[in-house]
Amino acid sequence: MSGGNLxxxxxxxxxxxxxxxxxxxxxxxxxxAAAELHVIVGPSGCGKSTLLGAIAGFTDITSxxxxxxxxxxxxxxxxxxGIGPDRVVVFQDSTLFPWFTVADNVGxxxxxxxxxxxxxxxxxxxxxxxxxxxxxxxxxxxxxxxSGVLRRVEILRALVMEPAVLLLxxxxxxxxxxxRAAMHDxxxxxxxxxxxxxxxxTHDIEEAVYLGGRVTAMxxxxxxxxxxxxxxxxxxxxxxxxxxxxFRELVGEVSDAVRDEARxxxxxxxxxxxx
Numbered sequence: 001m002s003g004g005n006l007x008x009x010x011x012x013x014x015x016x017x018x019x020x021x022x023x024x025x026x027x028x029x030x031x032x033a034a035a036e037l038h039v040i041v042g043p044s045g046c047g048k049s050t051l052l053g054a055i056a057g058f059t060d061i062t063s064x065x066x067x068x069x070x071x072x073x074x075x076x077x078x079x080x081x082g083i084g085p086d087r088v089v090v091f092q093d094s095t096l097f098p099w100f101t102v103a104d105n106v107g108x109x110x111x112x113x114x115x116x117x118x119x120x121x122x123x124x125x126x127x128x129x130x131x132x133x134x135x136x137x138x139x140x141x142x143x144x145x146x147s148g149v150l151r152r153v154e155i156l157r158a159l160v161m162e163p164a165v166l167l168l169x170x171x172x173x174x175x176x177x178x179x180r181a182a183m184h185d186x187x188x189x190x191x192x193x194x195x196x197x198x199x200x201x202t203h204d205i206e207e208a209v210y211l212g213g214r215v216t217a218m219x220x221x222x223x224x225x226x227x228x229x230x231x232x233x234x235x236x237x238x239x240x241x242x243x244x245x246x247f248r249e250l251v252g253e254v255s256d257a258v259r260d261e262a263r264x265x266x267x268x269x270x271x272x273x274x275x
Contacts, residue, residue, distance in 0.1 A: 004164030047223030
């Protein structure tokens with residue numbers, strides 16, 4: 001499956017409370033092109049994960065619509081569709097089965113969705129592992145591997161399903177700087193080999209600029225689009241680009257937008273505490 005065109009049109013999500021509904025996301029519109037790697041960054045609590053959950057089909061929305069290649073995924077009053085073969089999520093925490101080998105983990109979705117038998121799925125998994133330099137760990141178990149290698153396996157397991165959209169919810173959170181940098185390059189290597197559309201959620205501004213073709217900064221809650229910045233850097237990325245003046249300018253541009261929203265969130269919290 002090739003990458004899909006993901007459209008969010010005036011999306012809103014409010015949570016019911018004992019009092020008035022609490023808006024988490026409001027009037028959020030974004031058009032992500034097929035095969036684009038798009039990054040969303042914003043202050044904590046701005047609704048990034050809420051948006052991802054709505055796209056994945058885990059939660060409903062209260063206004064607007066979400067479409068994939070012109071087909072409605074989610075609208076107000078519509079039951080959540082749940083995750084489908086066209087959308088795959090990689091979460092912050094590992095979801096690999098500890099009792100499966102790496103090859104069995106990578107091929108699991110193909111078997112579970114009856115798209116291949118166990119033998120065929122194992123063959124596909126091994127082929128994909130070899131393609132990204134992980135062929136020698138096919139028969140290893142998750143407990144024998146580092147966190148960085150596990151992340152690569154999880155991303156590969158998602159891409160084996162050939163989704164139209166790959167959703168990544170802060171997948172490298174908690175890693176040390178060296179492991180994180182290695183994972184950036186590993187993800188880009190896998191992305192450059194595929195035609196998948198990627199939506200990547202992060203708090204890390206340098207990560208956003210290094211990975212993304214475009215970066216959307218969100219406002220504080222209720223989350224809206226504050227600005228979307230084109231990342232005018234060549235692909236494949238050269239790791240040395242992070243010290244280049246243009247890279248630093250882009251980081252500064254995104255940082256200014258996010259810092260402004262973080263300040264607003266802090267001031268709103270101060271006012272609330274003063275009541």
